[in-house]
Amino acid sequence: MENNKAIIIDAMGGDYAPLNVLEGVELALQEKPNLNLSLIGKAEDLKSIIEKNNLILKKDLIIDAKDVVAMNDSPANVIKEKPESSIVKGLELVAQKKFGAFVSAGNTGAVMSAATLILGRIKGISRPTIGTLLPCEKGYTTVFDVGANVDSKPQYLYEYALMGSIYVKEILGINNPKVGLLSIGEEREKGNQLSKAAYEVLENSQLNFIGNVEGRDIPAGAADVVVCDGFVGNIVLKFAEGTLGLLKAKIKEFSTKGLSSKILALFTKITLKKALKDFDYQNYGGAPLLGVNGVVIIGHGRSSALAIKNMIFRAQEMLEKNINQKIQQHLEGI
Amino acid sequence: MENNKAIIIDAMGGDYAPLNVLEGVELALQEKPNLNLSLIGKAEDLKSIIEKNNLILKKDLIIDAKDVVAMNDSPANVIKEKPESSIVKGLELVAQKKFGAFVSAGNTGAVMSAATLILGRIKGISRPTIGTLLPCEKGYTTVFDVGANVDSKPQYLYEYALMGSIYVKEILGINNPKVGLLSIGEEREKGNQLSKAAYEVLENSQLNFIGNVEGRDIPAGAADVVVCDGFVGNIVLKFAEGTLGLLKAKIKEFSTKGLSSKILALFTKITLKKALKDFDYQNYGGAPLLGVNGVVIIGHGRSSALAIKNMIFRAQEMLEKNINQKIQQHLEGI
Numbered sequence: 059m060e061n062n063k064a065i066i067i068d069a070m071g072g073d074y075a076p077l078n079v080l081e082g083v084e085l086a087l088q089e090k091p092n093l094n095l096s097l098i099g100k101a102e103d104l105k106s107i108i109e110k111n112n113l114i115l116k117k118d119l120i121i122d123a124k125d126v127v128a129m130n131d132s133p134a135n136v137i138k139e140k141p142e143s144s145i146v147k148g149l150e151l152v153a154q155k156k157f158g159a160f161v162s163a164g165n166t167g168a169v170m171s172a173a174t175l176i177l178g179r180i181k182g183i184s185r186p187t188i189g190t191l192l193p194c195e196k197g198y199t200t201v202f203d204v205g206a207n208v209d210s211k212p213q214y215l216y217e218y219a220l221m222g223s224i225y226v227k228e229i230l231g232i233n234n235p236k237v238g239l240l241s242i243g244e245e246r247e248k249g250n251q252l253s254k255a256a257y258e259v260l261e262n263s264q265l266n267f268i269g270n271v272e273g274r275d276i277p278a279g280a281a282d283v284v285v286c287d288g289f290v291g292n293i294v295l296k297f298a299e300g301t302l303g304l305l306k307a308k309i310k311e312f313s314t315k316g317l318s319s320k321i322l323a324l325f326t327k328i329t330l331k332k333a334l335k336d337f338d339y340q341n342y343g344g345a346p347l348l349g350v351n352g353v354v355i356i357g358h359g360r361s362s363a364l365a366i367k368n369m370i371f372r373a374q375e376m377l378e379k380n381i382n383q384k385i386q387q388h389l390e391g392i
Numbered sequence: 393m394e395n396n397k398a399i400i401i402d403a404m405g406g407d408y409a410p411l412n413v414l415e416g417v418e419l420a421l422q423e424k425p426n427l428n429l430s431l432i433g434k435a436e437d438l439k440s441i442i443e444k445n446n447l448i449l450k451k452d453l454i455i456d457a458k459d460v461v462a463m464n465d466s467p468a469n470v471i472k473e474k475p476e477s478s479i480v481k482g483l484e485l486v487a488q489k490k491f492g493a494f495v496s497a498g499n500t501g502a503v504m505s506a507a508t509l510i511l512g513r514i515k516g517i518s519r520p521t522i523g524t525l526l527p528c529e530k531g532y533t534t535v536f537d538v539g540a541n542v543d544s545k546p547q548y549l550y551e552y553a554l555m556g557s558i559y560v561k562e563i564l565g566i567n568n569p570k571v572g573l574l575s576i577g578e579e580r581e582k583g584n585q586l587s588k589a590a591y592e593v594l595e596n597s598q599l600n601f602i603g604n605v606e607g608r609d610i611p612a613g614a615a616d617v618v619v620c621d622g623f624v625g626n627i628v629l630k631f632a633e634g635t636l637g638l639l640k641a642k643i644k645e646f647s648t649k650g651l652s653s654k655i656l657a658l659f660t661k662i663t664l665k666k667a668l669k670d671f672d673y674q675n676y677g678g679a680p681l682l683g684v685n686g687v688v689i690i691g692h693g694r695s696s697a698l699a700i701k702n703m704i705f706r707a708q709e710m711l712e713k714n715i716n717q718k719i720q721q722h723l724e725g726i
Contacts, residue, residue, distance in 0.1 A: 329660040
């Protein structure tokens with residue numbers, strides 16, 4: 059039966075799976091009981107975990123998948139080597155239109171590669187892209203691509219910008235989102251071969267292209283959609299992540315320098331927790347893989363139950379707002 | 393007269409020039425009166441600023457240069473269009489061996505390009521590189537290149553690693569510094585065309601190559617020298633800068649939310665000022681341009697007097713430790 063609003067969740071994906079995934083699904087259903095959710099993974103294991111942890115999750119939501127993709131499995135070989143895995147089987151169910159969306163905190167490369175092959179690309183899209191929210195002074199900005207593609211061609215950057223613009227408009231409610239091309243200077247002649255060529259493509263597009271933006275413009279929020287090759291975007295994303303870790307480590311180190319430092323550090327933690335609440339990836343709803351025929355949400359390997367819940371809600375939102383259809387329509391209109 | 397320990401400072405470079413530069417030179421001479429320093433810039437203007445501000449700086453330290461390179465002048469045309477500028481004339485004095493080092497907080501691109509042309513490359517170096525310190529959990533890590541070259545070839549990354557390793561050994565005192573190749577996964581097959589090719593070159597070198605490092609490994613301090621193309625390094629560097637700005641903005645925003653927030657924010661500022669003192673670029677001593685025949689230190693456009701002072705000290709240290717000769721010897725030894 060075709061069910062385009064149903065969401066299937068990879069129960070085996072992520073460092074804390076499956077418990078955090080089961081709890082995340084339970085949280086989602088408590089808040090929105092009408093959601094049509096299923097879990098895919100090792101059914102026997104999942105059922106016993108539900109029992110052991112006294113979860114109220116109904117066991118008939120579980121679809122069995124005998125195999126699991128490990129975090130270090132090579133993405134390119136997953137379909138061939140692990141056809142019975144939760145990732146491959148889950149995506150196949152989306153391809154068969156039994157579900158509209160797939161949500162996973164598992165091996166990012168494997169989900170991207172399997173999703174592209176199993177679901178296929180939206181007509182007119184050369185390379186699907188994965189994007190992320192990053193906090194900025196005014197709220198959030200987004201960066202596309204953060205790791206789906208390296209050695210991008212100029213046309214790909216245009217496609218990331220197009221898909222990112224539609225995503226940002228629908229999900230963040232920003233009309234005519236500003237698109238910035240990540241480079242090393244504001245002037246159009248600054249940059250590398252790729253960015254200079256992409257500048258020309260973007261400039262001649264219908265998008266709200268504001269020109270080059272620099273690294274500092276991401277946290278400043280100069281653009282709503284920042285486009286770059288996935289090599290650069292992935293490094294920036296992980297650098298941002300590591301910088302938060304460094305901040306915590308430095309405050310911890312400071313707190314060991316006597317009682318007054320300890321107290322100051324405590325106040326600081328309280329302040330930062332509130333002041334930097336936008337930095338909490340758990341609320342981001344995961345990262346969408348855009349450009350494939352189906353909604354795919356990829357989460358951080360360390361996703362908590364809360365993060366899983368928000369990924370499910372984001373998938374639902376993308377289904378309700380028909381993001382993929384809008385991308386398709388946009389491409390056909392050009 | 394040849395004077396290889398003398399340092400010439402661009403008095404006109406940077407957003408706050410020339411006053412901050414004059415003050416920085418004064419600070420340096422107060423701390424180390426034996427330094428052999430000269431300033432280059434518009435002599436008349438500089439002399440009147442010295443008088444107006446009651447600086448004790450001797451006016452005979454000033455060498456006249458009639459022109460100034462603006463921050464938005466095109467680096468490629470500076471030698472031709474502004475031969476009388478402080479940057480071009482200052483570097484010419486280094487080329488003539490009248491000075492050993494040139495220090496500037498001016499137009500980075502102009503200094504890099506003029507230095508490469510006027511001083512020439514160290515034999516065996518294809519592309520000079522600019523590197524920077526970045527704070528990490530254990531102190532500092534360095535990143536080469538942060539903007540001297542885009543579309544680098546694999547061999548260039550090896551050269552950045554070689555020069556960076558010598559710099560880090562001499563300046564940070566780290567023996568056999570660990571070299572990491574910035575990429576998007578730890579495994580050697582992860583990355584883009586450039587990083588994969590550079591992996592092979594680095595692996596077969598005499599350097600202490602530890603393999604790929606990811607964006608998060610920079611703040612974690614996994615490597616002492618992180619090498620990457622200048623497009624990527626520049627974006628990471630400016631992103632780091634912008635992230636500090638974002639942190640400040642978020643704390644400021646929080647402080648407006650009532651009295652208790654205001655107090656918490658105040659404690660937080662005190663804590664962060666102490667806990668994050670390693671983040672203060674003013675203490676970094678600028679960024680060295682390595683691979684040219686002469687010591688060149690480039691500072692942030694917003695360099696304060698303190699930053700200028702530390703750039704001068706760094707130039708002196710590089711001269712005393714014969715960094716360039718060591719790079720040269722290393723290349724000849726291979």
